[in-house]
Amino acid sequence: MRAVNHTMRNRAKLTGWLFIAAAVLMICLFYFYPMIQALLLSFKTGAGANLHFDGLTNYKRLLSDKTFFTAVKNTFLFLIVQVPIMIVFAMMISVLLNDSKLRFKGFFRTAIFLPCVTSLVAYSVVFKYLFGNDGLINLALMNMHILSEPIQWISDPFWAKVTIIIAITWRWTGYNMIFFLSSLQNIDSSIYEAAKIDGASGPRQFFSITVPLLKPIILFTSITSTIGTLQLFDEIMNITKGGPGNATLSISQYIYNLSFKYTPDFGYAATVSYSIVVMIIILSFLQIKLAGDDK
Amino acid sequence: MRSLRRAPIYIFLSIVAFVSIFPFLWMIISATNLSVDVTQGRMLPGTALFDNIRKLTESINLVPALWNTLKIALTTTVLALLVASLAGYGFEIYRSKAKDMVFNLLLLSMMIPFAALMVPLYQMFSKLSAAAPLIGVNTVAAVVLPTFTTAFLIFFFRQSSKMFPRELLEAGRIDGLSELGLFFKIYMPTMKTTYSAAAIITFMSSWNNYLWPLIVLQTPEKRTIPLLISNLGSSYSPDFGVIMAAVVISTLPTALVFFLMQKQFVAGMVGSVK
Numbered sequence: 001m002r003a004v005n006h007t008m009r010n011r012a013k014l015t016g017w018l019f020i021a022a023a024v025l026m027i028c029l030f031y032f033y034p035m036i037q038a039l040l041l042s043f044k045t046g047a048g049a050n051l052h053f054d055g056l057t058n059y060k061r062l063l064s065d066k067t068f069f070t071a072v073k074n075t076f077l078f079l080i081v082q083v084p085i086m087i088v089f090a091m092m093i094s095v096l097l098n099d100s101k102l103r104f105k106g107f108f109r110t111a112i113f114l115p116c117v118t119s120l121v122a123y124s125v126v127f128k129y130l131f132g133n134d135g136l137i138n139l140a141l142m143n144m145h146i147l148s149e150p151i152q153w154i155s156d157p158f159w160a161k162v163t164i165i166i167a168i169t170w171r172w173t174g175y176n177m178i179f180f181l182s183s184l185q186n187i188d189s190s191i192y193e194a195a196k197i198d199g200a201s202g203p204r205q206f207f208s209i210t211v212p213l214l215k216p217i218i219l220f221t222s223i224t225s226t227i228g229t230l231q232l233f234d235e236i237m238n239i240t241k242g243g244p245g246n247a248t249l250s251i252s253q254y255i256y257n258l259s260f261k262y263t264p265d266f267g268y269a270a271t272v273s274y275s276i277v278v279m280i281i282i283l284s285f286l287q288i289k290l291a292g293d294d295k
Numbered sequence: 296m297r298s299l300r301r302a303p304i305y306i307f308l309s310i311v312a313f314v315s316i317f318p319f320l321w322m323i324i325s326a327t328n329l330s331v332d333v334t335q336g337r338m339l340p341g342t343a344l345f346d347n348i349r350k351l352t353e354s355i356n357l358v359p360a361l362w363n364t365l366k367i368a369l370t371t372t373v374l375a376l377l378v379a380s381l382a383g384y385g386f387e388i389y390r391s392k393a394k395d396m397v398f399n400l401l402l403l404s405m406m407i408p409f410a411a412l413m414v415p416l417y418q419m420f421s422k423l424s425a426a427a428p429l430i431g432v433n434t435v436a437a438v439v440l441p442t443f444t445t446a447f448l449i450f451f452f453r454q455s456s457k458m459f460p461r462e463l464l465e466a467g468r469i470d471g472l473s474e475l476g477l478f479f480k481i482y483m484p485t486m487k488t489t490y491s492a493a494a495i496i497t498f499m500s501s502w503n504n505y506l507w508p509l510i511v512l513q514t515p516e517k518r519t520i521p522l523l524i525s526n527l528g529s530s531y532s533p534d535f536g537v538i539m540a541a542v543v544i545s546t547l548p549t550a551l552v553f554f555l556m557q558k559q560f561v562a563g564m565v566g567s568v569k
Contacts, residue, residue, distance in 0.1 A: 015474045016389025023382030024397060026444035030416065031404040037415035093311060096304050110557070111312035114319065117553045119503030121521040122542045125528035126318050129333075129535060136321065139336045174315065178561055231408045234505045238525050252410040252506075259414050260510060266414050273411035280406055 035277075041270035047263050058271035068272060070246045071254040074161070075230060078250075082165045083225045087218065090173050094180035095210060109181070113174040120171070124238035127167045128154065131239075157247035160240050164248055167235055172228075176221045183217045184210070219291040226283050230276055251276050322546075325539035333535035347540035355523065356516070357541060364502060364519040367438050371501040372494050375443040380490065383452025384482055388464070398453070404446045409506060416441050417510055437511045438519075442504065448493060455489040456482075492559040499549050520545045 045054040062068055096102070097109055115123065130136050131153035138150040153163045187210070195205050211218075233252040236242055242249035242257075251272065258269040325333045328341035351357040386398050417432075420441075424431025431437060463485065467477045483490070505521040512518055518526075524545060527538045553560055 013389070013391070016385050016391065016394060019385025019389065019478070020382045020394065020397070022378045023444055023449055024401065026378060027401050027404050027446060030441040030444065031407055031412065034412045034415035034419065035407060037418070038411055041415065093308070096308060099304075102301075102304070108308045108312050112315050114315055114553075117499075117550045118319075118546050119505070119521055119524075119549070121503070121505050121525050121528075122545050123318065125524055125538065126322050126542060128528060129533075129538075130318065130321065134334060136336050170314070170318070182561070227406070227408070231410055233410070237505075238528055241529070252408070255410045255413070256506070256510075259417070266418065269414050270411075273408070273414065276408045277406075277411050280408060284406065 038270040038273060041267050042274055044267040045265075046267060047265065051267055054267070058268045061268060062271055062275065067246060067249070067254060068251075068275075071249045071251045072275075074247070074249055075232065075251050077161065078165060078168070078232060079226060079229045082168055083222060083229060085165075086169050086173050086225065087176060087221055089169070090176035090221070091180050091214065091218070093173070094177045094184055095206065097177075097181060098184040109177075112177060115171045115173075116175045118171070120234035121238055123171055124167065124235045127163070127170075127235075128239045131163045131166075154240055155244050157244055160244060160248050164235060164239060167239060168229075168232075171235075172225070176225070179217050179221055180214060183214055187213050215291060219287060223284050223287050226287065227280055230280055230283075322539045322542050325535055326543045328536050330533075330535045330537070333539070341536075343536050344540065347534075347536045348544075350534070350537050351541055351544070355527070355537070355541070357523065357544070359516060360518055360520050360523045361544075363435070363517060364521075367435055367508075367519060368498050368501040370435065370439050371443045372497045374439065375445070375448055375497045376490060376493055378444055379448035379493070380452045380483070380486070381478065382449045383454075383456055384478055386449070386453045387456035387459075388461070398449075401446045401449060405450075412441070413506065413510055416507075420511060432511055433513050433517055438504075438508050442501070442507060443497075448497065451493060451496075452489065455486060459485065488559060491556065495552055495556060495560050499552065502549060 041051070042058055043053055043055065044051040045057050046052055093112060097105055102108075118126075132138075133150055133152060133155065135153070137153065138147065141147040142150065151159055153159050191209055192205060195209055200208070231252050232250040233256065236248055236250045236253050237256075240248040242253050255269050255272050255276075258265050258272065321338075324338060324340055326347060327344040328337055329343045329346075332341060332343075348357075386394055420430070420432050420437045423437075424433075428434075429436060430440065459482065463481050464477050467481045472480060503521060504519075505525065508519050508522055509525075512522065520541075524538070524541050527533065527541060
């Protein structure tokens with residue numbers, strides 16, 4: 001009897017592993033195995049398929065690669081300027097929408113979320129034309145006499161960055177707002193009642209009740225947005241192509257260019273790609289640490 | 296007095312809503328206009344919609360691209376739901392310390408940027424091209440295989456499985472169902488809402504995927520909708536009406552899914568965080 005029980009328990013254990021087997025296999029095959037491949041690749045040099053081990057050559061090249069540093073600088077600029085603007089914006093809108101006395105709530109929520117249904121490519125093409133030299137934005141601003149001459153939204157190094165930031169903010173604010181909204185709906189309203197009785201003002205309630213309670217969501221949205229920004233590709237490729245010059249070049253696009261646009265340099269591309277992995281790990285760690293510290 | 300105090304809030308939200316909707320309005324209106332009218336900033340519906348669509352189907356091969364995208368998105372969705380739900384169920388129902396460790400390891404894959412994977416993946420599939428042309432570069436399989444399993448979806452199914460009433464499994468076992476039978480006959484029908492939320496997320500991200508198809512699909516007749524639009528968008532003499540018609544058509548399926556299933560859509564997004 002005991003032996004039977006034993007084999008049955010073993011079988012039950014095995015069944016569990018069978019359920020997860022396919023997923024584990026796929027993740028290993030298409031995430032972890034390529035990561036190891038990329039690590040090996042990063043020590044190889046050569047063009048196309050003719051690769052050979054070459055020690056730290058790629059890593060030395062990385063440290064003196066001006067284009068790489070431009071791409072890192074651009075990506076971090078997008079990160080530092082765009083992510084905070086978007087998260088503050090998403091939080092503000094969700095707090096306003098959470099007001100139980102607000103009318104047309106459903107309409108506002110749906111409208112603000114709507115940008116999320118477009119594909120990154122589709123909206124990028126739309127923005128490219130809206131912000132074109134003789135696009136609708138310039139046309140409208142000039143007709144309203146706000147501008148006397150068109151802004152070079154796409155072809156000026158400064159304005160091209162602004163355009164990318166506006167575009168990303170348009171596409172992702174509503175997405176982040178949904179997370180804040182669902183979290184706000186879970187906050188017990190009696191906390192606010194109590195605060196009101198204690199005489200706490202609106203802003204005071206916001207900073208000492210809402211913000212602390214939203215902290216996990218702030219952390220979640222900032223980590224996902226950081227990872228997203230570090231991987232920025234579709235918008236850059238379809239709005240500015242990284243230009244003018246390399247003014248909007250992102251790290252992902254640089255890796256793409258190295259491997260598929262110029263003479264394929266897979267080894268060096270892998271080296272650059274590992275730099276993003278390291279950055280994502282460091283930044284996520286920092287954000288978690290930052291959020292955990294004042295608990 | 297009260298409503299007056301709220302006026303700035305309404306004004307602010309209306310502006311944000313307008314900015315959010317405006318690009319949609321513009322692309323829909325532009326899809327009905329000729330390129331010339333679009334460049335002159337015409338904001339009224341025109342009569343060129345069918346001409347624009349005809350150009351898309353005759354000279355730009357929109358229909359094959361739609362068909363390719365649909366094939367890829369449907370295959371991805373079916374495989375993703377099956378593999379991820381089996382795993383999410385397995386991790387939660389047959390929970391053990393060892394499996395929890397494997398689970399945490401899988402979650403790490405969410406931190407890996409696709410940019411770091413694309414070069415080795417491309418090499419992998421170009422090597423396969425000679426040995427197995429059916430899954431090598433330039434095939435549906437090459438697009439689907441590396442993208443359909445995501446730790447995110449496994450996580451999502453595991454989280455949702457926490458709410459699954461396990462008594463149902465015991466009842467099923469007494470009725471003589473096998474372990475796999477329990478999954479297909481009891482778990483799957485009970486978790487319909489989770490599956491539909493997962494299907495929406497997966498279908499949309501596959502329908503909109505750009506970077507990997509851009510790398511692995513190399514001939515024009517294989518290309519998907521995002522590749523086609525990107526291509527149109529980078530032409531030197533763009534036909535704005537035609538491009539916007541393509542953009543509208545490519546957005547229709549996802550917009551439709553969104554409006555028909557808004558609740559599951561939001562549940563799918565948010566459910567994964569809790």
